[in-house]
Amino acid sequence: MFDALMISRADGVVTTRLEQVDPTALPEGDVTVEIDHSSLNYKDALAMTRGAPVVRQFPMIPGIDLAGRVLHSDDPVHRPGDQVLATGWGLGERHWGGLARMARLPGRWLLPQPAGLSARQAMGIGTAGFTAMLCVMSLEEGGVTPTSGPIVVNGAGGGVGGMAIMLLAQLGYQVAAVTGRPQLHTYLTGLGATEVLPRDTLSPTGKVLETARWAGGIDVVGGETLATMCASVQYGGTVAACGLAGGLALPLTVAPFILRGIRLQGIDSVMCPRPRRMTAWTRLARDIDPARLDSMLHDARLADAIAIAPRILAGHIRGRTVINMV
Known part of the structure; x- marks a missing residue:
């Protein structure tokens, strides 16, 4: 079992709760990832508080970003132990996303974590x-x-x-x-x-x-x-x-x-082709000032995300909220 934020809808009412999820319930995919860090974005906050139009099917684990370690892979590009990240591709909208301790997704959605960036920094960027x-x-x-x-x-x-x-x-x-x-x-x-x-x-x-x-x-x-x-x-x-x-x-x-x-x-970041993603993340690892990045970041736990989401929508949060799963 693993911890996850789960968005459900019943009788038109959307609720988000911290739940224990069986790994066998994970959606289809080539690669299973143990998530170390995620982030809380404006789109995630919309999904968690309102559901539509962000969430396309229920129940849904939100989180358009994730970073972690490969546990199992049927994709030859990724091996167990690799540090990887994913953003976009319908995560948290059509496919269970990163606000959970585990995820399973297509290998082509994953990128290697850029050298020089920690998982926390990668999700601070997100x-x-x-x-x-x-x-x-x-x-x-x-x-x-x-x-x-x-x-x-x-x-x-x-x-x-x-x-x-x-x-x-x-x-x-x-x-x-x-x-x-x-x-x-x-x-x-x-x-x-x-x-x-x-x-x-x-x-x-x-x-x-x-x-x-x-x-x-x-x-x-x-x-x-x-x-x-x-x-x-x-x-x-x-x-x-x-x-x-x-x-x-x-x-x-x-x-x-x-x-x-x-x-x-x-600018579309959701379906951006993999080669351009690789170029952008290579640039990010090179061009980001670590000190300035750190000044933007707020750290939180998964259980805190439910309370933080409406504050993001209200404009009370500046910068980036990083969710630490470890």
Whole structure:
């Protein structure tokens, strides 16, 4: 038997409990992993408190991230004792995820734990850092360099935003952090932000083009703020979009694209192909500042996750919550 958070639904009511689960109940997969660490993401918190639309079938073990040791493998790539990690691929949505002591999953979903990163650090990075790295790679591929000008990061107080600031600063970029929580000023400058701006910096003005302030941007919010960001980017700049907390609608004109030649790149961390995952995690192991990473992390036990989830949704948690299973 192993400990797991289990989301159930009965008569339309969603509940999350810490339960003991028989390993024979694990879903099909090539590899069984003993999980050392996981993390608690915004998506996990949604799943645990509301179920839909994140959870696609019940019962479900949440957790879109996991890191641990291979116990059994029918996949020739992975051997017992290997340290591995997984993010995305429907974990915690369609397939039992990482907020448990054990998991069984397809071997192709697993990556070797990068050299130089502990399991705790890997889960401190998790989907948030992986997504942030994909955003940074997108800016680089769009030709945006540290000499191009400042980069704006919206939703800076969250996991993806904080990771993006840290990575960009480490790579030599100037970073403008936009947040609705002014009390995070010291925290964000500690991660490497050169300036901290209020949320209304990206409020719509009704103009099709705003003053060209930034060489590029990373947006985790979507909606009107993403539209304003696009209208505020310099000629030839790139915006990486990876979230929708502000809504699915995008009230945008073609003006930034045909008059300034900007690029809007969507970022998907869930089904990202394995070769690009490997590249991103290699970069993360190389480019993350361990001291700054540690300043973002909060450690918790599996049993604590149920109480922490609503605090994440309410915006009361900054940075990253790492769940220690050991």
